[in-house]
Amino acid sequence: MAVMTAPPSSKAAIVDVPFAHKELVARLSPGGRYIDAQSDVDSPWVPFGDNAAIKHLAFDVRQNLFSNILWVKGPGVIGTHLHRGTITMVCLEGSVRYLEYDWVASPGGLILEVPGESHTLVTEHPQGTKLFGWMQGPIDFFDEHGVLVDTADVWWYINHYETYCRDNGIAINPKLYL
Template sequence: MATMTAPPSDKAEIVDIKYPFTDLVARTSPGGRYIDAPSDEESPWIPFGDNAAIKHIAFDVRQNLFSNILWVKSPGVIGTHFHRGTIMMVCLEGSVRYLEYDWVATPPGVILETPGESHTLVTDHPQGCKLFGWMQGPIDFFDGDGKFVETTDVFWFMNHYETYCRENGLPINEKLYL
């Protein structure tokens, strides 16, 4: 059996691949886009509690998917939360751990979370942490006594973003909506 190698990529130009549904895709797809995450112009840092902020990257209401960068600014906790969908995060800066596990994520480590699990996110790093995440489905948050506090989902995060923009006279970036 032959070993698989990478497909050839010998042309640095657009190649017409003759996809039979190109017109349908052009008519119905929002298309690819670039979000300048390092810039606060495309998406500002929005407070998420006293020691954290979120930079929203994408909202997809069709699949209840949302993407953001979570910044816990110094040692701290994002309280216990229960996932009803799949989460994938990349540690960009600092370090982070969950009380429920024995590992510590550091850059560029990947964190995978599955539906039906609860977690308590903690950073002990002096500069906190930044996590880039793709999240699907609702996330239920609980207080320190295990009492339900709130459910967040794509609509909650869209409201978080839009409310902040309106209250601060910032334009809503339509590129964030898939």
Template sequence: MTNVMTAPPSTKAEIVDVPFAHRELVERLSPGGRYIDAQSDVDSPWVPFGDNAAIKHLAFDVRQGIFSNILWIKEPGVVGTHLHRGTIMMVCLEGSVKYLEYDWVASPGGLILEVPGESHTLVTDHPQGVKLFGWMQGPIEFYDENANYVDTADVWWFINHYETYCREKGIPLNPKLYV
């Protein structure tokens, strides 16, 4: 007998009522699944992040300190040196990006995994910059070129970034972003 994963047995595209002992609890307490449209500004606008970048916020989870967004560096540029206090997973969507501390360059479809305790200097040399989808947990500490602490960006920082911009522009806050 081999232990080979195969596709699920159903061949019909229909909803199956799966029995679950705690369904009522899930229905009462879970925020539920949701879809966030990242291709338009319907669910989340591009919020400026310095002169050459913007962030499209996708999710905020204050219970776990998790935030998700798309970082868009619009042309060749740098996101200064930063130290991760949590795990970061990013997928390069467009363009390319590298860290000065490593010898690789991420291209579209590539996965970047960063672990707590590492510092990086993110650079894109691509003529059109880079778009990175990120799923991040924990704070990110930013430092200047002399290794002096500048600021910490955590789930609360990113919520404030999103909400402040929306209030300034008269854009309603999207409750789907808060999980």
């Protein structure tokens, strides 16, 4: 077998790729999709407290996975929370840090979080921050005394999205559900 040093073709054409389970995939897979994150066509900004909003991008109830863009609109805090699953985020705009760490994320920066860590998200940037994230598992939110306030998982995020849509006469987008 040859070692691949670059993709094998530069021709822009659909190739019929052999795959033994193609019919099963066609029958059972929800399929690929495109979600427009730049506009509100596919998903609106849903308020998340007084200074933040969430644009929900995907919900996978089978794996407790959810994807969104968190927008902290100016200097602010997303309170202390404990992740029970893996979190992967990319800073899209502004900057953000956790009080518990010594780094500051800037646009294009990758943030990786593992289960069992708690932290407090802060942005001092004048325009706040936007973070794209893929999150797995529940997130426990605590008050300033370490008392559990709420747990947000895929079901919480679905409810957050659907309640806002219903209350504002916005159609629920089936493309967000994997």
